Amino acid sequence: MSDASGHIDDPTIPPSCALLRRIYPEWVVSDDNAGGQRISSAGFKDTEISVHIGDDLAAMGLSPEVVVERYPDYDLAAIHAATAREMGQRVYREHKPDQLCHGIVAGKKSKATAERMAAEATANWVVRRSRQE
C-alpha cells in the first residue's frame, strides 16, 4: 500500500516501536469526564503527521526527551506503530534535516482514527510539562 508520493509502510519499523510526537501546549485540553486532561484529536488529523521513530533514537543512544530539548513549552507523547497500522495508516521514515529521526504516519484520518491516536498519546505521555489546567 502506497500513497500518491509512492511511500509504502516500512516493515523495518516494528509494531512495538514508539512514534513520538511533540504536543503543542494548546492541544492539551481539559477532560472532566476523565478527571484531568487529554491530548486533543486536533494534533492527529493531518493526512501526514510528523513523528520521531523511537527505535532509531535508541539506536543512536538518544533518549526520547531529546525530541523536546529545544522546545521547552511542548509536551511529548507516543503512539505505537501497531496502533497506527491498525487504523489503516502507513508508517515510514522521512529524513528532515531539522527533525531528529523523523518519520511520517500517513493516511486519511477519520475522526475516529484521530481520536484513537490522541487517546493512545494521552495514555503514553513521555514528557509532560507542569502547567495550570
Add this chain to the structure above:
Amino acid sequence: MTTALPAAPGYQSIAAFSGMVEGSPEYAEQRWSGPVSSRPAGHQPFSRTLRLDVPGSTETATRTAVARLNEILGLRSNWDSYGAKPIDSTAAVAALMWLYGIDRPGLPAPSVVPVPDGSVQLEWHMHGIDLEVCFQPTGESACSVEDRIKHTEQEGSLEEIGDAVRLVVHELALRTRR
C-alpha cells in the same frame, strides 16, 4: 469599526464583529461576504490581523471563546513545530458564528484548539459528554458527539448531525446548571 457579518447556511448570524486590517482600507473588499460553506476556491480569506469581537450582551461561552480565537488567529506558520499553517480566519469566524448561535445560559466555554491545517476545533469534555466540532478552511465541518450517560454517539458534519449536536449542547448547559 463594527461591521455586520453575513449569516452562513446552517448558522445564525452573529450580531457584529469589529476588526480592521492594519493599513488596509480595502478591508471590506477583502472580506468574504458570501456563505462560509460556499467560498470559492482561491478566494482570499480574512486578513491575518483580523480581530474578532462580540456584543457585550453575548453569553459567556462565546465571550470566553472569542478571546481564545483571537489568540490562535495570531499563530504564525509552524506553530506546532512541524510546519502547521496559520489558522484560517474564515474557519475562526465560522466557529464563532456557530458558537454564538448555540450559546445559552449555563453553557461552559469550549476548549478552542488550533489544527495544523488551519482549522479550528471547539471541544467540550464534561458531564459525561464529549463534543468536538471542527471548522475547516474549506468551509466544511466535522463533528463527533458522545453522551456517556445516554449511551449515544454520532459523527458527521454539522449539516448531517447539526440537530443532534444542538440537543447535546442543550443537555450540556442543563447538566452544568444542575
